[in-house]
Amino acid sequence: MNIKLRYGNKNIEFSLKDENVAGVLYPQSKINKKAEEIIAQAMSAPISSEPLYKIVERKKPDSVAIIISDATRPIPYKLMLPPVLNELHLAGIKSQQITIIIGTGCHRANSCEETKLALGEDIIREYQVINHNCDDELTSIGRLTDGTELLINTMAAKANLKIALGSIIPHKLAGYSGGSKAILPGISGRAAITANHSMMNDPRAAEGKWLNNPVRRQMDEAAKLAGLEYILNVVCNENNQVMVAVAGDVENAWQEGVKHCQQISSVSVPYKCPVTIISCGGYPRDLNVYQSIKSITNASKLTEKRGTIVVVARCQDGYGDDIFCQWLKDAFRPEDLIERINNKFVLGGHKGSVVADIVKRHEVVLVSDLTEKEVKNLFMVYQPNINSALRYVEKKHGPEYRAWVIPYAGLVLPKVER
Structure with a gap:
């Protein structure tokens, strides 16, 4: 199956075996009038x-x-x-x-x-x-x-x-x-x-x-x-x-x-998958990490616990917030971010606690313009491109893994039926 995901102002195209794809999820898009x-x-x-x-x-x-x-x-x-x-x-x-x-x-x-x-x-x-x-x-x-x-x-x-x-x-x-x-x-x-x-x-x-x-x-x-x-x-x-x-x-x-x-x-699926592959939908939805988190949060709802979320998000503006950036640099583990926000709520820092909550439950593989060090500061896995990310997924989950694919993850309201 050929898949196309938005990355900044361009498309990234790749192929997945049909048996790996549980489904490609889109919001409704039919236009009736100008x-x-x-x-x-x-x-x-x-x-x-x-x-x-x-x-x-x-x-x-x-x-x-x-x-x-x-x-x-x-x-x-x-x-x-x-x-x-x-x-x-x-x-x-x-x-x-x-x-x-x-x-x-x-x-x-x-x-x-x-x-x-x-x-x-x-x-x-x-x-x-x-x-x-x-x-x-x-x-x-x-x-x-x-x-x-x-x-x-x-x-x-x-x-x-x-x-x-x-x-x-x-x-x-x-x-x-x-x-x-x-x-x-x-x-x-x-x-x-x-x-x-x-x-x-x-x-x-x-x-x-x-x-x-x-x-x-x-x-x-x-x-x-x-x-x-x-x-x-x-x-x-x-x-x-x-x-x-x-x-x-x-x-x-x-x-x-x-x-x-x-x-x-609204998008309903019958079950969670061990892998979810998403794009935020390109520019400006993937302008920075701060904005991209919304899409990752949606993907986490359809991903099994300890499963892997592959995120395609250019993030050309980096983290997108100075306080968010500093909190990530100060943290040694995800729990540090959660403890810090529980002690005192700080705008910008709150996004760090959202990231922490996700990476505690799921592995996040990020394909972006960020450096490897910047990705590791997010407690995420760095991959330089989508093909290397897919090889990583196959090695971890085996060749028969099943995945949801969400090309516009920030625009869907996902729900698991059971």
Whole structure:
């Protein structure tokens, strides 16, 4: 069987014996309409909300903030932004009244090239586009019910109308991405993001779970406090083509989108395999280790205990977070990372504990741009290419091993039927 996996901006192709492949798992991907039509239909019938132009007519805002995701999220903003901007302009908003804020959370800022690739030169030329910084230019807008002070991007805080554009995919902590996540962590300060993510060990804070999820509940609270009034969210397939769009109320529109995402991303298998072979889906999903962990977590759900996960992820940005990197360098064994996060939650370090939890249960073989030393710091097995990784797997598990193959592991919501 010929297999093709994304690696950065290219494909890696290899062959597996048919008897080694238990199945190749994809999310649903069928497209019934053009993306422009899907988005227009969603905006013409917003959920639990007035149309955007009517919100503008009612509020008469002096300034508008449009919050988008950063370079780690492959979202079709070139299709989503124009209809939103057009509706704002038709309602009387001028270009100079609009600021597009890249909601980086605690990630690094988008580079100029990344922003140009995501938005296009015309939008960058006509509108102010800024990166959020979770440590600078923040304004307090009150406290959350747990007492955490919520500081958000100052430009967003000053805006009379706040709009968020994003995508909905399974998310390890928040259940699903999108919706109120644009505010927290998107444009929030580090302390609030830390408080929110510190609930990661609550069993209700898990991928695919959003009802009674304390992480998501706090995100929703933050969005209300910030005054986020309108969202446009999409559900895309592995090729980043729009399958579903929802617009309107922050919570209700998002929940409708989640229902569609559940159907599209859910993958059920009858049993676990000793081997799982995955790609994160290429750039930007494999931009760094920090982002790639999401896909590895999904693969672990379909892999037998002590089994092997082969990960194809370029990771051209390295580990992706300075604190995460330092924690890995400081650890002598996976247990050190878990003990450290249990003693004190530190944003960035929390990803180290996720890695530790996985490598304690499974062997992870990484094919990437990282050096052998960098891979070993992750407590993973270094292999220079996919063919050497497959030879390693066959030597360990024997020639008759069975494997699940997941070409877009970050986009599936895997479940074992028994």
